[in-house]
Amino acid sequence: MVDSHAAEFDSFVRHRSPALLRAAYLLTGDQHLAEDLVQSALARTHRSWRRLHDSGNAEAYTRKVMYHLQVAWWRRGKVAEVLPGELPERGRGGDHSGSSALKLSLRAALLKLSDKQRAVLVLRFFEDRTEAEAAEVLGVAVGTVKSQTAKALARLRVIAPELSDLHAVNGAAR
Amino acid sequence: MNAPMDNLRSGLADLADDVNPxxxxxxxxxxxRRIGLRRTALTSALSVVLLGSVGVAAVAMTGGGGGQVVPGASASVTVAPPSPSAPPARPAVTGDHYFHRAVGTTKLELFVLRERYSCGTPDPGKCDPVTSTENLRTITHPADDACPENSVTVSPDGRQVAWVVTADDPSSLSGDLMIADVQGGAVQKRGTNVLCLGTRSLVWTPDSTRLYVSKLGNEATVGAVDAATGKFSPMEHDAWKEAETLATGPFRGTVHDGRLTVTKADGTAPRSVAYRSEHDTDVVVMAVSQDGRLATVSVGGSDPTRQLDVADVIDMTTGGPVEFPVGKVTRLWFQADGSMVVAVGGERGKLYRLDPDRQVVAEITVDRAELKNRLPFQVVLG
Known part of the structure; x- marks a missing residue:
């Protein structure tokens, strides 16, 4: 039975880590910190694996832990440093470099948002969660998700006007 | 026409693609496991506090146990590194720690301290290392020649050793490249005008067949020397730097103008954090971990030698110095499996093997009296 649980956890990690890492990367802006975040969330999932697996809530629990840890880490100052102007002088010109520049701008802009603002954006527009679902993951009221989303989008317009194409229209609530 | 916020959705999805699996x-x-241990320690500490506050009579009746219980002091007993039951590193099980010792002014004796585990893998408190030190060959060199000590390097397969002896360079910056069997026997001259200074003057290729070197001639030249024939193949500097870096790890680093920068071996993907050395002295990046996350910075590096102590180990994701449970680290050797070997200030004669999370998995005691005050010049786990 123990071996069976271990194999199930291994399988869970193998199959869900890529998706968890993608969200964690948006939350932290850094490969290593993203790995740390997912690793920490998975470790807590492992502590409660039998209960979570039996109830089918493992992934939901892991994501919830990840978002909560991210908030805690941010408060401790564990964030990636933004490195404007220190990127490789490569690939200037053309659509590809334009897309890369946009990505870098988006990454830098996300890191300038507050922890909750970034979390609601990732939940709403990357994970495609409803406001109610995002509120449940973050453990806040739906009204908080609405207000944080609005503030995040407004702040993006100020700090990253070059991203206007990305956030030109306010998202309709679902 | 796109739905509202579809562009932001696709922008986030594109950005998320940048993360590596x-x-x-x-x-x-x-x-x-560590969370489990921490919870156990916390539970034990809380139990002790409860005993101390409500069970004084019971403690007295049983003879008081073993020492005073101070309520409140237990608040700091949540983590106890090094933990005797900390999980082992994904084990590079054996270890070879190479030392040298000057004998008089013309000889350098080489030793290897071998670290083995009878039960297969390090496990603090349960499976301690079995160490033994062997004499290797003795290097003979011109009187007061600093080149051999600064350049001597054992090949990755542990069979050959290379060093530089100054020949006709009065500045003692360069000399002849010598290669020999690490156990003894004849010495072969395999190059001339090879630089011997810096933190890594000779770097073996992983297959132990060639050495990356810099040569001092009419103009500086870099390239690779075939260990068997001595044939020197010049290389373009950037290609040489990349290859020389990759021989020991995927990343390299520099400190310049108050910034510590780590890049991939080819110089791309720079990550930079603010770094000022004490008194703004010149320092060098001595090593970067295999994942590029940690960089060791030397103390003032105006002396171009590899025998520099580590001033700081910097976490490149936060820019902050890394704390080690064993104390202030003065030497650090990163290993390919993410583990590391460290020496701690004031603790001569002892090395610590740490797992990738910097927890102690083994303590290695230098068992030869003549090496107690020395540090290894090279550590190979494998």
Missing amino acids: ADLRDRALRTS
Whole structure:
């Protein structure tokens, strides 16, 4: 039975880590910190694996832990440093470099948002969660998700006007 | 026409594509175990506090146990590194620690301290290392020649050793490249005008067949020397730097103008954090971990030698110095499996093997009296 649980956890990690890492990367802006975040969330999932697996809530629990840890880490100052102007002088010109520049701008802009603002954006527009679902993951009221989303989008317009194409229209609530 | 916020959705999805896949299974299990240990320690500490506050009579009746219980002091007993039951590193099980010792002014004796585990893998308190030190060959050199000591390097397969002896260079910056069997026997001259200064003057290729070197001639030249024939193949500087870096790890680093920068071996993907050395002295990056996350910075590096102590180990994701449970680290050797070997200030004669989370998995005691005050010049786990 123990071996069976271990194999199930291994399988869970193998199959869900890529998706968890993608969200964690948006939350932290850094490969290593993203790995740390997912690793920490998975470790807590492992502590409660039998209960979570039996109830089918493992992934939901892991994501919830990840978002909560991210908030805690941010408060401790564990964030990636933004490195404007220190990127490789490569690939200037053309659509590809334009897309890369946009990505870098988006990454830098996300890191300038507050922890909750970034979390609601990732939940709403990357994970495609409803406001109610995002509120449940973050453990806040739906009204908080609405207000944080609005503030995040407004702040993006100020700090990253070059991203206007990305956030030109306010998202309709679902 | 796009739906509202579709552009932001696709922008986030594109950005998320930048993350690289990682196998987090072992790391998650290690952290899980540590959380378990921490909870156990916390529970024990709380039990002790409860005993101390409500069970004084009971303690007195049983003879008081073993020492005073101070309520409140237990608040700091949540983590106890090094933990005797900390999980082992994904084990590079054996270890070879190479030392040298000057004898008089013309000889350098080489030794290897071998670290082995009878039960297969390090496990603090349960499976301690069995160490033995062997004499290797003795290098003979011109009187007061500093080149051999600064350049001597054992090949990755542990069979050959290379060093530089100054020949006709009065500045003692360069000399003849010598290669020999590490156990003894004849010495072969395999190059001339090879620089011997810096933190890594000779770097073996992973297959132990060639050495990356810099040569001092009419103009500086870099390239690779074939260890068997001595044939020197010049290389373009950037290609040489990349290859020389990759021989020991995927990343390299520099400190310049108050910034510590780590890049991939080819110089791309720079990550930079603010770094000022004490008194703004010149320093060098001595090593970067295999994942590029940690960089060791030397103390003032105006002396171009590899015998520099580590001033700081910097976490490149936060820019902050890394704390070690064993104390202030003065030397650090990163290993390919993410583990590391460190020496601690004021603790001569002892080395610590740490897992990738910097927890102690083994203490290695230098067992030869003549080496007690020396540090290894090279550490190879494998």
